[in-house]
Amino acid sequence: MDAIPTTALTPDSGHASVRADLLGRMRGASGPYLAGVAVCGMIVAWALFAWGYQIVNGFGSTGVRRPVYWGFYIVNFVFWIGISHAGTLISAILRLTGAEWRKPVTRAAEAITVFCLMIGGLFPLIHISRPWFFYWMLPYPNERLLWPNFRSPLFWDLTAILTYLSGSVIYLYLPLIPDLAELANHSKGAKRRIYRALSLGWTGSDRQWQALERSMKLMAVVILAIAVSVHSVVAYDFSMSVMPTWHNTIFAPYFVVGAIFSGIAALVLVMAALRKMMGLERYLREVHFVNLSKLLLLMSLIWGYFTFSEHLTTWYGNLPSEIRVFQIREHGLFGMLFWTMVACNFVIPFVLLGISKLRSIPTIAVSSAAVLVGMWLERFLIVVPTLSTPPLAAAWGSYAPSWIELSITAGTFAAMVLLYLLFVKAFPIIAIWEYDDGVRAR
Amino acid sequence: MKGRPAARAVRLEPASAARLSCTSLWGEFLVSLAMLSALLLLVVQTASASEQPIGFSHTAHIEKASMQCTDCHEGATSRDSAGLPSIRKCMLCHQFIATDLPEVVRLSEYWERKHEVPWERIYGFAKTAAVQFRHAPHARAEIACSQCHGDVASMTVAVKAVTHTMGSCIQCHRDNSATDDCLACHF
Amino acid sequence: MAEQTTQQAEQGAERTPQWAMAIDLDRCTGCEACVVACASENNVPTAGEDQAAMGRTKHWIRIDRYYEGEFPDIKVKYRPVMCQQCDEAPCEPVCPVNATYQNAEGLNVQIYNRCIGTRYCANNCPYTVRFFNWFAPEWAAPLNLQLNPDVSIRPAGVMEKCTFCAHKIKRAKLDADAEGRELADGDAQPACVQSCPAEAMVFGDMSDADSKVAKQLGSGRSGQLLESLGTKPRVFYLEKAD
Amino acid sequence: MDRRNFVKLVGTASGGAVTGACGRQAEEIIPLLVPEESVPVGAEQWHPSVCGECSAACGTLARVMASEREIEVDGELVRQKIAAVKKLEGNPLDPVSGGRLCARGHASLQSLYNPDRLRGPLKRVGPRASGQFEAVSWDDAIAEAARALTGVDPDRILFLARAREGVRAENIARFLDAIGTPPATSIGVGDFAAEREASERVFGRSGLPLYEIQDSTLVLSIGADFLGGWTSPVLYSRRYGHMRQGRRELRGRLIHAESRFSLTAWNADRWLPVWPGGELALALAIGHVLLSEQIADAPASVVSIFADVDLEQAAAASGVPVEAIRQTASELAQASAPVVVAGASMVRQNSADAVAAAAALNWLLGCVGKPGGVTPPTEPLEALARQPGFSGDWSERLEQAAVVLVDGVNPAYNAPASQSALAGAETVISFSPFLDDTSAFADLILPDHDPLEQALLEVPAVSPSPSFAAAGEFVAPLYDSRPTATVLSELAEAAERPFEEITVEEAVSTLHSAVESAGSGTSASDFEAKVFQDGGWQGQPSRKPPATPGALGTFEIASKQAGVVFQAYESPQFGSGSGANRPWLQELPDPTSSALWGLPVELDPATAARLGLVNGDNVRIRSEHGALEAPVYVNPAAIPGVVSMALGQGHASYGRYASGRGANPMVVVGAAHDERTGCPAMGPTPISIEKIAGGARLVQFSRQDRDLPPHRV
Missing domain, CATH: 2.40.40.20 (Barwin-like endoglucanases)
Structure with a gap:
């Protein structure tokens, strides 16, 4: 893995100039930037309003109904938790395998994780109809002598996501420390004090460097395990049930694969956007995209394999309750979505990334966008068709989201962009010291 | 508990709660938090202590007139709810007795308007708690009125002497080996 | 469950009834009297046309009907379906706050005020017999005068379902207790059983071999809905005998 | 998102503080009236009543508990403690319901507490059927109604009522006698005119025969959806259940012939889809085949109607293949206890004949008056024999009527053609508690109490033994309505006509003397107390000499209509x-x-x-x-x-x-x-x-008609 040539870096990228360049990009705000923040902020505010409306007027203001008791919120939940695997998992894998080319990429990836978890973790709260009693899911001693149900996958979810969130915040934070110290050196007044405080007294001594390296390595290992477990647990929400096609042994690895898959796609999109908007062509070079696209293609193949296996076994098994879901999902209304998903997740990446002549930053970005659409559809096609076709045919039903779910869904995408826009102005999006390291290594 | 099949042990038995509580710092923190809020609640409740439309004295009726609780709260031992007496019942006596007392004068004002006295409830469960309390079985189990209502006999205007929380209900049920099935009260 | 209870009875321990229902499909006419009786007994609100169009009605008990064959050799297969009160209920383990559980008498209990509304239980119920309160229920006055004070009105955002008329069981027990006697077979009758004109439904303690329901279960026609899922329902269907 | 909801949403942010500070709930601030008599809270009482939904007149039990409602008294909003009906169940002592009740019976509670019940008498102010009314006092309403009644030729007064036997019908009859008007008529809904006419011919008795299906081994039902409605759905459902699984080792079978896949067809072992109007042809064809398998000594007049039937023609007219007819007939012939249930759940142009021919099959099967067969109608209770009969010329009479009184029926809905007559009548008076299709045409609406608010005595359409269901008053009327019998007596008084209302108590004591003559040995007061405690009375099944068929007439088979x-x-x-x-x-x-x-x-x-x-x-x-x-x-x-x-x-x-x-x-x-x-x-x-294009939506509870094929196609 470490055979990746570092020649990708420009020869003239000296330490001082890189630092000045990256720090410089954090200052000031252009018109389009401010407009972006404003638009995203408005969409987020609208989504918050929609949420408030839902709480006040009753959960019935969503489109969820019998028998489809779960809708867009759970789809979004799985989707965002899936994307969150971008950061930690990718950066941890690359860090552990010592892939040098990772260095300009890791910070962007880790930030995705934290933001996605924040957003994804909000969905269970939005999804329950009495969110003011959310704390009943926490195990705390109380006079009523009541405990949460430790057997419930939703409780596992809560545990897993809180663990993952805290883990990935630390994992994002650790490599930020040297940069924060650097930032503190370059800023004045209150800003300086804040950065100073956040840098936890970083002086850059050898001992500190060693401690940082060690803890990052440790966190990389820990976070890898957590990440895999988190998405397995998310999969267990479905596979622990008795519902046809949900009760499935393949779901845990399938979800983990899907998560990494969508995570890489999200990372590529974010990188492409950063490169374009912040003018980071110097740092995020084609080689990064190409390398990530190879990973993406690999995941696409694995995803295709899992999907094939899942459908083959269901079809071949021919269990009455499962085959109905199978039929409803592959034909008619859901069928259109299904084949769109296959095109997005498999055909497009396979063609655009598999044929080396077609492989370029724009095509890689297009494939990534397709994968995100496809993976969102995948989750939708897992949640809704099964629920709309329960074992007793008399109870079959349908689902369509209301403006509330659409607003909140749009709001979460806006929130993601907003958080990122704010992040790139507060912290260097490329880890200066790591990049430095890379350059020095050369 | 004797009658419970062993299979139920898998379900969360609140017994484990006692063991777990207060064993950690986290627990202690929460307990102190709970105590603090209980204190706050008490202050708030005392501050907004109810004012009854008529200063009905329980002592006067029980001690002096030697009445029984069930003379007015007729259902207390036999029905679901104890019930508040209708003004009709008050007037059976107060048409003749103590008619010049200011509180009785106020009572007869209500009577003349053909209105019941708008007594303020001091015990009861929030509707959202979905509690179905039945007086009769508690009376059959010989739970004294005072256990849940305090020593009303010594009160003038009844005040909330006992705070009814799920914790207090459960505690009493356990002390008396009564059921701790949620369905016993919530349905 | 049943075995253990029998053991207890032998040991002279206090008897815990094991509630069960048998529905004779050979008697059931599909008249839906049970459906209205249930709504009347349990304060089940109507949803109105718009909500009904979305599939948000509440029918704690319903008649599932399927046509079979083609005209003129057409048949209809139907059965009343309510909460099956499973011994191995899929709805129970998934609730993160223990708002639903099985009690010692085999009732699958839903505690309304504990519910936080994840709706996981409803998803995981293979019989789709759990109903959610999308909004706070409303009754145009004076329809509210009909409401049964023995049954709590469910607030918005909680799950509800057939309780086997737990409040009527409770009432029967308290009445028996007040009269100082044992609960007799037939004392506790859910509203659906009470109403059934064809007397197709029987309810009682299946651990009592002399009870009507225990006898029905031994009739040889007895089966359970989606038996292969292993949910072990307490509702038994006596299949049509033709 | 409208403004109201927005305000609601904003309100919640600060709302907590407001309600917290308020302390007292709104309902506690509204004064509570002292009730007339105290209703204990948290205690239930069960009072017998009579279901008014259909002709079956099931005896019911009403669960009554204390409740509270808000009303306006002299412009002030007050709370009132009332006894409210919480639920209806069948009365176990009633021979018809046997403690059971159908969906409609349970839902009749929503008639009592319907939010759209009329609060008091109304007088029309707008054009007919415009729904524009104003509230008037009872005195004014009665005076005006009496004026309308006295101003016209009594023969041009038409009283439309439900075909139900009981005290109410008796009072209507007495009232019409008093004002010299021809008897009331029903409008052909729920009066089973065809069945009654057929019964006169086939059994020589008026009334409705009782089918003893609980003891039958094979039931053939022609045109009678006895499980989905018809004369007494609860009684027949109970009997059906017993027929299927109530006997050891004996399961009765059911063949149902109807032009619709009704609830009875659902339950049948075999459904014979009959072309609408082909029921007569089917009955005749089955009888014809039965003759060749002659099994009983049938009266000659019965045999004659089946003798000359052309089987092929009859089969074609009925839409049932000859083979199916033969098979059904042979199953009937072989059954140990067969019965043919004859009815016209959907009335046709030849329904009376169809019911007669089908009912006559029971003579061929020799099951008239036998266990598991058909019991011909018993004599009605003499004291209450005057139920509004159906007269076939009611619509012509309506055309000519100057004053139309409507009680318990809805001609504007059930016979839309009558709307022009209702619109043209000089005066229309309705006793409906609702502003329904017909009362919308009324000049005066004098709303009746709900059946649950008044004393009742009704005789069921069919009953296993002579019986009636009775109820006293147990809940106070919600509104300013009046029982129709009282209104009739006030009307008669205002019109200065001699009218003596019979109360339910009086009717019970009259019936007591009838029972006493049969030697029951109870005192009048004991009898009355028991009637109101049990919710009615039932006598011994009558042992009348076997009925004989009257003149059956001739039967003509009309050929099947073409087209849809x-x-x-x-x-x-x-x-x-x-x-x-x-x-x-x-x-x-x-x-x-x-x-x-x-x-x-x-x-x-x-x-x-x-x-x-x-x-x-x-x-x-x-x-x-x-x-x-x-x-x-x-x-x-x-x-x-x-x-x-x-x-x-x-x-x-x-x-x-x-x-x-x-x-x-x-x-x-x-x-x-x-x-x-x-x-x-x-x-x-x-x-x-x-x-x-467009139009109303079809809202379905279940959209799947079929249990899907278990395996892939």
Whole structure:
């Protein structure tokens, strides 16, 4: 893995100039930037309003109904938790395998994780109809002598996501420390004090460097395990049930694969956007995209394999309750979505990334966008068709989201962009010291 | 508990709660938090202590007139709810007795308007708690009125002497080996 | 469950009834009297046309009907379906706050005020017999005068379902207790059983071999809905005998 | 998101503080009135009552508990403690209900507590059927009604009432005697005119025969949907249950012949789909085949009607293949205890003949008066024999009537053709507690109490033994309504006519003397106390000498109509339409289509395919009488070419739950009637169908008609 040539870096990228360049990009705000923040902020505010409306007027203001008791919120939940695997998992894998080319990429990836978890973790709260009693899911001693149900996958979810969130915040934070110290050196007044405080007294001594390296390595290992477990647990929400096609042994690895898959796609999109908007062509070079696209293609193949296996076994098994879901999902209304998903997740990446002549930053970005659409559809096609076709045919039903779910869904995408826009102005999006390291290594 | 099949042990038995509580710092923190809020609640409740439309004295009726609780709260031992007496019942006596007392004068004002006295409830469960309390079985189990209502006999205007929380209900049920099935009260 | 209870009875321990229902499909006419009786007994609100169009009605008990064959050799297969009160209920383990559980008498209990509304239980119920309160229920006055004070009105955002008329069981027990006697077979009758004109439904303690329901279960026609899922329902269907 | 909701949303942010500080709930601030008598809180009482929904007159028990309502007294909002009915159940002592109750019976509670009940007497101010009324006092209303009654020729006064035997009917009869008017008539809904006429001919007795299906081994039902409605659905459901599984080692079988896959057809072992109007041909054909398998000594007059039947022709007219007829007849012949249930759940132009021919089959089977057979009608209770009979010329009389009094029936809905007569009458007086289709035409509405608010004594249409159901008063009336008997007596007084109202108590003591003469040995007061405690009385099954058939007349088989025909039917939940204002029934899935809050037009799959129709498409159905628009339900069990629609929806006026919802099938059916009795027919009517865009939606509880094939196709 470490055979990746570092020649990708420009020869003239000296330490001082890189630092000045990256720090410089954090200052000031252009018109389009401010407009972006404003638009995203408005969409987020609208989504918050929609949420408030839902709480006040009753959960019935969503489109969820019998028998489809779960809708867009759970789809979004799985989707965002899936994307969150971008950061930690990718950066941890690359860090552990010592892939040098990772260095300009890791910070962007880790930030995705934290933001996605924040957003994804909000969905269970939005999804329950009495969110003011959310704390009943926490195990705390109380006079009523009541405990949460430790057997419930939703409780596992809560545990897993809180663990993952805290883990990935630390994992994002650790490599930020040297940069924060650097930032503190370059800023004045209150800003300086804040950065100073956040840098936890970083002086850059050898001992500190060693401690940082060690803890990052440790966190990389820990976070890898957590990440895999988190998405397995998310999969267990479905596979622990008795519902046809949900009760499935393949779901845990399938979800983990899907998560990494969508995570890489999200990372590529974010990188492409950063490169374009912040003018980071110097740092995020084609080689990064190409390398990530190879990973993406690999995941696409694995995803295709899992999907094939899942459908083959269901079809071949021919269990009455499962085959109905199978039929409803592959034909008619859901069928259109299904084949769109296959095109997005498999055909497009396979063609655009598999044929080396077609492989370029724009095509890689297009494939990534397709994968995100496809993976969102995948989750939708897992949640809704099964629920709309329960074992007793008399109870079959349908689902369509209301403006509330659409607003909140749009709001979460806006929130993601907003958080990122704010992040790139507060912290260097490329880890200066790591990049430095890379350059020095050369 | 004797009658419970062993299979139920898998379900969360609140017994484990006692063991777990207060064993950690986290627990202690929460307990102190709970105590603090209980204190706050008490202050708030005392501050907004109810004012009854008529200063009905329980002592006067029980001690002096030697009445029984069930003379007015007729259902207390036999029905679901104890019930508040209708003004009709008050007037059976107060048409003749103590008619010049200011509180009785106020009572007869209500009577003349053909209105019941708008007594303020001091015990009861929030509707959202979905509690179905039945007086009769508690009376059959010989739970004294005072256990849940305090020593009303010594009160003038009844005040909330006992705070009814799920914790207090459960505690009493356990002390008396009564059921701790949620369905016993919530349905 | 049943075995253990029998053991207890032998040991002279206090008897815990094991509630069960048998529905004779050979008697059931599909008249839906049970459906209205249930709504009347349990304060089940109507949803109105718009909500009904979305599939948000509440029918704690319903008649599932399927046509079979083609005209003129057409048949209809139907059965009343309510909460099956499973011994191995899929709805129970998934609730993160223990708002639903099985009690010692085999009732699958839903505690309304504990519910936080994840709706996981409803998803995981293979019989789709759990109903959610999308909004706070409303009754145009004076329809509210009909409401049964023995049954709590469910607030918005909680799950509800057939309780086997737990409040009527409770009432029967308290009445028996007040009269100082044992609960007799037939004392506790859910509203659906009470109403059934064809007397197709029987309810009682299946651990009592002399009870009507225990006898029905031994009739040889007895089966359970989606038996292969292993949910072990307490509702038994006596299949049509033709 | 409207302004109100926005305010609500904003309000919640600060709302906590407001309610927290307030302390006292709004309901506690409104003063509570001292009740007339104290109703203990948290204690239940059970009072017997009588269900008023259909002719079965089931004895019920009402669960009464303390409740509270808010009312305005002298402009002040006050709370009032009242005894409220919480639930209705069957009365276990009642021979008809036996402690059971049907969906309609349970939902009759929503008639008592219907939010659209009239609060007091109303006088019309706008044009007829405009729904514009003003409140008037009872004194003014009665004075005005009396003026209208005294100002016209008594023969031009028409009283339309329900065909129910009991104290109410007796009082109506006495009132009409007092003002010198011909007897009241029902309008052909729920009066079983065809069955009664047939019974006169076949059993020589008036009334309705009782079918002892609980002891039968084979039941053939021709035209009688006895499980979905008809004369006594609870009684026959109980008996059906017993027939199937109530006997050791003996399971009775059911064959059902009807032009619709009704609830009884659901339950049948075999359904014989009869072309609408072909029931007579089928009965004759079965009888003809039975003759060749002669099994009983049947009266010659009965044998003669079956002798000359052309089997092929009859089979063609009925739409049932000869083979199926032969098989059914031979099964009947071989059965140890067969019975033929004869009815006209859907009245045809030849219904009285069809019922007579079908009922006469019981003579061939030798099961008249036998266990498991048919019990001919018993003599009615003499004291209360005067029920409003159905007279076939009611619609002509309505045309000529100057004053129309309407009690308990809804001609404007059930016979839309009568609307012009109602609009043209000088005075229309309604006793309806609701502003329904007919009372919308009224000049005066004098709302009756709800059945649960008044003392009642009703005689069931059929009962295992002579019986009546009775109820005292147990809840105070909610509104300023008055029992119709009281109003009639006040009307008579105002019109200065001699009228003596018979109260329920008086009726009970009159009946006591009848019982006493049979030697029961109870005192009058004991009898009365027991009647009101038990909710009625039942005597011993009468042991009358066996009935003999009267003159049966001649029977003609009409050939099957060509083309697509339409028929209306009484739905199990709405009856003839009166159930439509009960939200429970609106949200009760229609058994056939699973429809909620609306009823579709039911088409067979072939016709639907030909017209390119799927569930939920809207159609316009047109006959020479009228047209309706409704969504379509493709009924897999519909007879090809027979379009059915249930009665229930399509009320122009009937409160918030029913008004303006769906279509009334009677508009298309038109004014055809049974030729012998004049009873309005419910089809078959030739129609044309046309698909239209838009229209009403079909809301279904379950959208799956079939349990899907278990394996991949």
